[in-house]
Amino acid sequence: MPGTCDNASHHGIRETTDMTLRLGLLGLTMLFSLAGHAQNLEKGKEINATCAGCHGEFGQGGSRGEYPRLAGLGAKYLESQLKAFRARTRVNIPMYPYTQERELPDEDIRDVAAYLASIELPTKWPVFKDSDDALTRLTMTERVMIIPRVPGNLANGEALYQKQCVTCHGKTGLGRGMFPMLAGQYTSYLKRQMEKYVKGERPHDEEGIGGLLNKLKEEDMQDILAYITTLQEQQ
Template identity: 65%
Template sequence: MLFRLSVFLIMGGLLGSVPVVAADLDKGKEINGTCAACHGEHGEGGKKGEYPRIAGQQVKYIESQLRNFRSRTRVNIPMFPYTQERELSDEDIKDIAAYIASIELPNKMPTYTGKEDALTKLLMAEKVMIIPRVEGDLENGGRLYQKQCAACHAKSGKGRGMFPMLVGQYTSYLKRQVDLYLKGDRPHDEEGTVGLLNGLKEDEIRDILAYLTSIQEPQE
């Protein structure tokens, strides 16, 4: 009995020590060359919010959405050729998600040393992610966000785990997704097509979106 227990503990220790294969960031960067056509080289998205910012997004969220696109659980025609025709594998999804999450975008203009040429200055400026402030009651929006949204998306709006980062995202894109949730075209949570958003009024949603544009944290 003691022998069996010892073998069990040794095997358990060996199994528990099996290294987790790290994502291949170089492979992820290569795959991102395809994503860049819509989401930009640095994952900054479309300038008018037609395509969302994906840089810095939560790894688990990116992975889950790519799998949803691939299985057509979440129908998105522009994503179809990249997730199905390309036959995006689970390994590819892991690599691209890790790479995208690793991208950091500054949200204030760079300080130039004077040694940069014009092209370098342009490239430095293009990486800056500034989301314009939108109208709304910031106090009410903050109160609603912290009460209704922060448990999943974090007090800072940066998301956690399976829940996406909202701060630093294009307001027009967020509003479009809210409208899809409210119409039932995209499930918001595990409860199905009816969730917290359905209990909010239009002006309350506007205030929350305004609040999100007010809490962007400058990177030093």
């Protein structure tokens, strides 16, 4: 009949339109969040320009461990340390001004941490092609992260590490989540941190674990460090 309205089919159409709209919006949201993610890494790279002066362009660290390697450390761990520097629960005089809310808001901490975590540093010397120019060669070499072996009793280091450190720092020293990677980090930096933990200048997780390091003899620490330098090859 003309003029009567078939409610059922109208509803049907409206529902389909709603559905299409909703799916369309969902698609758009997904696209935006993907683009947002890419942008964050891009922004992280920009922020890293400030850090590069000390930690190197690729987060490779420098001055033989005065500046630690940051590339490939877990994002969660990097974030926690940046916040600890800001709050001065971990004292870092050179970095303190860079971590203030005004300089490095939480969002920037997330971006720069994500960016640094995404950088992979090769652990083998590159094989150059004849066509690689001097700059390419230099850049490829700069990224290479080979930690030289240090002397120590490897058997004792391995036994101690595998018994006391492995649950948090991992079998091959890669760490996870809030537990930092130790393999591939400068030995002098790790040693300095262990000394800080022992002196109580930096908290090593819960109190009990600081105690763990306090129980080690000085030779034991050296042996563990020596063992850690062998882990890179086992990964």
